[in-house]
Amino acid sequence: MTVFLVGAGPGDADLLTVRAARLLARADVVVHDRLIEPSVLALVASNAERIDVGKEPGNSVSQSMINELLVSLGRRHANVVRLKGGDPFVFGRGGEEMIALREAGVDCEVVPGITSAFSGPLAAGIPVTHRRLARGVTVVTGHCADDDDGYFRRLANPDLSLIVLMGVGHRARIARQLVEGGLDRDTAVAVIESAWTERQRVTRGVLHELGALDVASPAIIVVGPCAALDVAALLADAASAY
Ligand code: SAH
Numbered sequence: 001m002t003v004f005l006v007g008a009g010p011g012d013a014d015l016l017t018v019r020a021a022r023l024l025a026r027a028d029v030v031v032h033d034r035l036i037e038p039s040v041l042a043l044v045a046s047n048a049e050r051i052d053v054g055k056e057p058g059n060s061v062s063q064s065m066i067n068e069l070l071v072s073l074g075r076r077h078a079n080v081v082r083l084k085g086g087d088p089f090v091f092g093r094g095g096e097e098m099i100a101l102r103e104a105g106v107d108c109e110v111v112p113g114i115t116s117a118f119s120g121p122l123a124a125g126i127p128v129t130h131r132r133l134a135r136g137v138t139v140v141t142g143h144c145a146d147d148d149d150g151y152f153r154r155l156a157n158p159d160l161s162l163i164v165l166m167g168v169g170h171r172a173r174i175a176r177q178l179v180e181g182g183l184d185r186d187t188a189v190a191v192i193e194s195a196w197t198e199r200q201r202v203t204r205g206v207l208h209e210l211g212a213l214d215v216a217s218p219a220i221i222v223v224g225p226c227a228a229l230d231v232a233a234l235l236a237d238a239a240s241a242y
Contacts, residue, residue: 003074003101004081005088007113008032010120011196013039019111028077031070035085035218037197044081063093067100074106087115091141091165117163120195120220124202125230133225134161142167142221145174156181161224168219172211178223183207188228193219204228 004023009015016024024030024043032041034054044050053061053069061069073080088094088110101108117139121128128137142164144151155162156178167174168191179185185208193201193215203213207223 001074001078002080002107002109003070004079004109004111005094005098006081006083006111007087007092007115008036008040008083008085009114009196010086010116010123011037011040011194011200013037013043015114015119015196016040016043017111017113020113023079023081023111024083027079027081029073029079030081030083031066031073032083033085036083040083063096067097070097070101071104071106074101074104074108084113085116086119087113090115090117090139116195116218116220117165120192121161121163121190121222121226123195123200124190124192124222125232125234126190126192126222126226127229127231128161128163128222128226130226130229133229135159137161137163139163139165141165142170142174145170145177150177150180152177153181156183158183158187158224161222161226164221164223166217167221168215168217171213171215171221174221174223175207175210178207183223187223188225189213190222190227191215191219192222193217195220 006020006023021043025045027045027048029049030044031051031053053066070082084092098108138155138160152174187207189205189207189210191203203215205213
């Protein structure tokens with residue numbers, strides 16, 4: 001009787017861990033989010049029950065209801081998989097679910113996944129750290145842009161790549177606060193929509209244009225000099241020169 005909190009990776013089923021694929025194949029029940037790709041769900045045992053708790057505006061299952069559901073399923077079934085996009089502990093509320101299960105006395109194990117925070121930029125040929133361009137990375141939720149204290153002003157740092165999840169709806173405010181915080185308004189930005197899916201789209205620009213870019217969720221926003229790189233294209237160009 002175990003609930004496995006499993007990271008599904010960013011999209012493509014080939015980016016699951018071997019452990020995740022094995023658990024999906026032998027699950028009794030799979031409780032999943034909205035962003036899980038059909039190719040990943042295709043790996044679920046055909047006789048397993050699937051429960052979509054996807055959080056869509058106006059049709060949301062609250063986190064406490066999800067926790068209760070996991071506890072009751074965990075008490076009734078041998079193998080319950082709670083499947084989450086990317087990594088379960090990166091903005092996935094996996095920590096809260098694990099605490100709720102443990103408090104209820106239900107065994108719970110967590111299986112890491114490839115987070116979209118890093119694999120999204122990579123899909124666009126953007127290394128999030130690069131010698132002389134970025135010494136490190138800040139990963140943050142765009143929801144902080146709503147805070148009255150102008151949170152993003154404090155994140156303005158030209159030495160770091162800034163990676164924003166759930167930031168599309170807040171992109172104008174994010175850009176404004178970063179410029180107010182001292183970041184050059186011509187700092188490179190990239191937005192990677194639906195990375196590692198057939199719908200993947202990459203849009204590049206500079207910081208002061210971010211609010212005007214025509215982009216939609218789910219997407220990763222990268223701010224910083226690395227956002228201008230496309231290593232894959234550089235390699236392709238170099239290869240075609242010979
Ligand atoms: N646990 C997930 C993040 C959950 S928060 C992870 O580790 O990736 C949901 C946000 O993640 C989305 O709003 C979007 O910003 C980002 N995201 C998840 N999958 C994505 C994908 N395939 N392409 C682009 N962004 C993605």
